[in-house]
Amino acid sequence: MTADGAAEPWAAAPRLHNRVLPVLVLLATAAATAMGFVVIAPNRLLPGVGVPLWQAAAAPATAGFAAAAALLLTLCWVRPRGAVHYGAAAVAGAVLLAAPAVAGASAAQLLGSAPPASVASLAGGFWVVGGCAALAAIDSLQRAQAGAAVQLVTAAVLAGGFLALSRIGAFDALSLSREYAARHDLFGAAVLRHAELVAAALGAAVAIGVPLGLAPLRRKRFEAPLFAVLNLLQTVPSIALFGLLIAPLSGLADAVPALRAAGIGGVGPAPAIIALVLYALLPIARNTVAGIGGVSPAAIEAARGMGMTGRQVFWRVETPLALPVLLAGLRIVVVQTVGLAVVAALIGAGGLGSFVFEGLGQYATDLVLLGALPAILMALGADFVLRLAARAMPRRGAA
Amino acid sequence: MRIALKTPALWLGLLFVTLLTGMPGLSPVFGWAFPRVRPAVFDRAGFVELFLSHLGLVAAASTAAALAGVAAAVFATRPAGRDFRTIAALLAAAGQTFPPAAVLALAVPALGFGARPTVVALFVYGLLPVVENAIAGIEGVPEGLREAAQGMGMTPWQVLRRVELPLAAPVILAGVRVSVTVAIGTATIGSTVGALTLGTPIFDGLAGNKLPYVLQGAVLVALFAVVTDLLFAVLARRLQPADRR
Known part of the structure; x- marks a missing residue:
């Protein structure tokens, strides 16, 4: 992947081995110099003034960031090998952890000399520095061709460091932490509800989607109409589908009081889960067709020859061989469902979206973040874990 | 085959236009079905006006995203930009795991309420599938053809x-x-940050507990998205090489 300067005459600098890292470092440096790192506002709702890193943070912290930038730039000129890439990843990871800690410390310091109701939020400069550091770390790990174990350890170290920092109160001065502290109980419940919505939709979608995907494998003529319908469902915007389900469900709940007693009605989790299942059917059915349909006929033939019954062939041969493709479908569905469940808050289903839309209603950015950040982390985390799981899958009999 | 594909696009399109212009005419029907909601048809803005605003947002953001996305993919597949290919593909894949509603909500603090955060969120989010597919498409061109052309x-x-x-x-x-498709859906949610779209009746209806408004908005949004997708299907069929049609 890494371009070798000698082999590429168009590289202006003959010994620059990595051109992604300098771009990221320069971008982060520019943002840290020109943009606010933290914003100090007179209260929770009014807009504030951005304070750049070098004014907000203590001198050693600024010096530390500058040293990290210089080190990363130097590493780009060193002949690439594993240790260099891992070194770059470690520096970038340290920046990723240090950025919120420095922001928290700066916020505490700036608030000390500000009027009592003031709040400190993370500003654009922080997000650019953090984003560039994350990208630099991932890019370096990819250049080092890090395996699943290294990736998992890196993620665990970052998560652990972040938790430890929040434990010792490094972020307490930031308004995001204050919004969290004010809604401590609600937050746990919202995360749980969000996970419940995703899990319920996922379970039902697999139970319905896999048989739906198996049908066209037995009868080819089902395939075109099935996917035409599922495709159209996928096209309908989420809030429209939620809205369309409200009327029939509330009518149903009115007609059958037992349903209402069971908590099923026009608004709430019921229409949300139904809509999430409808969206999830396409990727699951599509990957079932691709996965099971892609099992080589020779493997099935061999299994039959060994005297396996149709059921045994399905469970012991077709399913294991199709598992990576099925897992890929599951990954798409989990990521999609986590995102769509945010919107479900609009029809009273709860979850992390309730913070997002409450924050939008109150013009309170940090409340929006309190909902959006965990949702993004949940989606990224599920994507990461399921990717690793698919990679760890033994490739038995792969053609 | 082509007629079979064209027909639903045509008649669903006609249904969409009819509903868009004739929704106020359905007032007696909604009035009968929902006796407690007056006026029975959403009237804070005309449906045609809402649609044109929705269409404008999507068209502006998607056109920009398509052009910028293809340009980025072309750069990432040239020798000079090959270094950035991994990170471009990574950004495109990771970015799509961000929930659209969250992207939209996060654009608000930077850009304020109204149409602007919606257009920017639509653009950024719309960029990702274009970059991903354009890289895959360009890299899928057989090397032999490229060499023959050079030759x-x-x-x-x-x-x-x-x-x-x-x-x-x-x-x-x-x-x-x-x-x-994603842009149409995300723009619908844009109503919550002050953009004028066909989602506006849905959110007014949800906030004021007025079910007919929710229905009117939802049906129109759904038809808008489906008809657009069907038109793309027709276009895709045209682009397909003749021997694979």
Whole structure:
């Protein structure tokens, strides 16, 4: 992947081995110099003034960031090998952890000399520095061709460091932490509800989607109409589908009081889960067709020859061989469902979206973040874990 | 086959236009079904006006996203930009795991309420599937064809314009199609940050407990998205090489 300067005459600098890292470092440096790192506002709702890193943070912290930038730039000129890439990843990871800690410390310091109701939020400069550091770390790990174990350890170290920092109160001065502290109980419940919505939709979608995907494998003529319908469902915007389900469900709940007693009605989790299942059917059915349909006929033939019954062939041969493709479908569905469940808050289903839309209603950015950040982390985390799981899958009999 | 595909686009399109212009005429029907809601049809803004605003947001953001996305993919597949290919693909894949509603909500603090955060969120989010598909499409062009074109004396620019882009067009179009579908849905949620779209009646209805408004908005949004997707299907069929039609 890494371009070798000698082999590429168009590289202006003959010994620059990595051109992604300098771009990221320069971008982060520019943002840290020109943009606010933290914003100090007179209260929770009014807009504030951005304070750049070098004014907000203590001198050693600024010096530390500058040293990290210089080190990363130097590493780009060193002949690439594993240790260099891992070194770059470690520096970038340290920046990723240090950025919120420095922001928290700066916020505490700036608030000390500000009027009592003031709040400190993370500003654009922080997000650019953090984003560039994350990208630099991932890019370096990819250049080092890090395996699943290294990736998992890196993620665990970052998560652990972040938790430890929040434990010792490094972020307490930031308004995001204050919004969290004010809604401590609600937050746990919202995360749980969000996970419940995703899990319920996922379970039902697999139970319905896999048989739906198996049908066209037995009868080819089902395939075109099935996917035409599922495709159209996928096209309908989420809030429209939620809205369309409200009327029939509330009518149903009115007609059958037992349903209402069971908590099923026009608004709430019921229409949300139904809509999430409808969206999830396409990727699951599509990957079932691709996965099971892609099992080589020779493997099935061999299994039959060994005297396996149709059921045994399905469970012991077709399913294991199709598992990576099925897992890929599951990954798409989990990521999609986590995102769509945010919107479900609009029809009273709860979850992390309730913070997002409450924050939008109150013009309170940090409340929006309190909902959006965990949702993004949940989606990224599920994507990461399921990717690793698919990679760890033994490739038995792969053609 | 082509007629069978064209027909639903045509009659669903007609149904959409009819409903868009004739919704106030359905007032007695909604009034009978929902006796407690007056006026029975959403009237804070005309449906045609809402649609044009919605369409404008999507068209502006998606056009910009398609152009910028293809440009980024072309750069990432040139020798000079090859270093950035991994990170471009990574950004495109990771970015799509961000929930659209969250992207929209996060654009608000930077840009304020109204149409602007919606357009920017639509653009950023719409960029990702285009970049992903355009990279895949250009890289899917057989190396032999590229070499043959070079052998005929084509400049790199001619190879790109006459060989790579035309051959990658169906895959790029599939990316644009995803991008537009997502944009229509995300723009609908844009109503919560002050953009005027067909989602506006839905949110007014949800906030004021007025079910008919929710229904009117939802049906129109759904038809808008479905008809657009069907039109893309017709276009995709046109782009397909004749022997594979």
